[in-house]
Amino acid sequence: MCTKWDNDEVLQRFREYLRIPSVHPNVDYNDCVKFLKKQADLLKLTFAVYELVEKKPVVVITWEGTQPEMPSILLNSHMDVVPVYEDHWKYPPFDAHITEDGWIYARGSQDMKSVGMIHLEAVRRLKQAGIKLKRTVHISFVPDEEIGGVEGMRKFSESEEFRKLNIGFEFDESVPSESPKTFVSFNGERTARQLKITCKGEPGHAAFISNDTAGEKLSYIINKFMEFRKEERKKLDNGAQLGAVTTINLTKVEGGIQVNVLPEQLSASFDIRISPDEDHEAFETMIQGWCKDAGDKVTMEYYERNPEEKTTKIDGSEPFWNVLYKTILDMGLDINCFICPGTTDARYIRRQGIPAIGFTPILNTPLLLHAHNERLHIDEFKKGIDVMEKVLQAIADA
Incomplete structure (x- = not known):
């Protein structure tokens, strides 16, 4: 036609x-x-x-x-x-x-x-x-x-x-x-970086309140990321462009074998987009500090670590x-x-x-x-x- x-x-x-x-x-x-x-x-x-x-x-x-x-x-x-x-x-x-x-x-x-x-x-x-x-x-x-x-x-x-x-x-x-x-x-x-934080702890029976558990460490890490995310969210609420804000999103949690067994390790993965206004080296140092403060046997590894754009x-x-x-x-x-x-x-x-x-x-x-x-x-x-x-x-x- x-x-x-x-x-x-x-x-x-x-x-x-x-x-x-x-x-x-x-x-x-x-x-x-x-x-x-x-x-x-x-x-x-x-x-x-x-x-x-x-x-x-x-x-x-x-x-x-x-x-x-x-x-x-x-x-x-x-x-x-x-x-x-x-x-x-x-x-x-x-x-x-x-x-x-x-x-x-x-x-x-x-x-x-x-x-x-x-x-x-x-x-x-x-x-x-x-x-x-x-x-x-x-x-x-x-x-x-x-x-x-x-x-x-x-x-x-x-x-x-x-x-x-x-x-x-x-x-x-x-x-x-x-x-x-x-x-x-x-x-x-923004600079895209994706990382995984692994927390190792003492395994045991879930009926007890044990010390040095992977769950406690992972909870500390996730809370730190979410607190930072909350502050960045405020920038958006105050009218900032998304590209000027560092976004952090928890995208994957792994670990554990059985519900009544304390896991030997748990991990959390995050997708991060770092604003050009952020000091990239200071940002990475901050995350390394969170890992240290969470306790022993907490490590960080990158899926993707792009150079600063x-x-x-x-x-x-x-x-x-x-x-x-x-x-x-x-x-x-x-x-x-x-x-x-x-x-x-x-x-x-x-x-x-x-x-x-x-x-x-x-x-x-x-x-x-x-x-x-x-x-x-x-x-x-x-x-x-x-x-x-x-x-x-x-x-x-x-």
């Missing part, structure tokens, strides 16, 4: 990308790579695929600048999307159905195939207008962001292939904004941020920048000492990342291209 959208080439390219089911688990990225190769060929741009991990391709499309010796700009997005529960969707999640009033229903319409296509369409417009940019622009499409990016952007950002791109600034994802005038952007992330300055000292901010204001719009409450691939770029800003140029949109019936309105998608076209030209000529 023909629709009024069928002759809109911009929308048809977007829908073609959305219809590729690059969904976890066990993603097959081949169709994404083929689609992106076709786009690069149409734009007459250099196309490269780096497969540093088998079946985990990183695609880079390059538009060389007039001064290629200058540090380049990286526009990054990820190809993968999270799983779907089709029974909860109004339309099939990989049909890219457009309603009569202009909503595109599809997994990835917000997170984040829309942003990847906005990057490509902005470049397409600039090239078609005959504009040449000073800085080289690389448009990257990476795998596995939705499962941590370890074999995607992390591996790539640490490679010699990445170093040769000479990146000076990176754009990554934020989230669509529900505001009609103010974008959401991210300049950093870097942030990109937004205090006027970072030139690329200044250009982005001014460009947005000059359009009569605004931008609200804060610490990302979750994680994105931008953290791996910042670890290389490269400034990065998460920026999804989409306004007036309900936040439906990972949700049922993820959707994006055609008008907001096209306005996002308008914005990215102006931003990219300003940044690449900075």
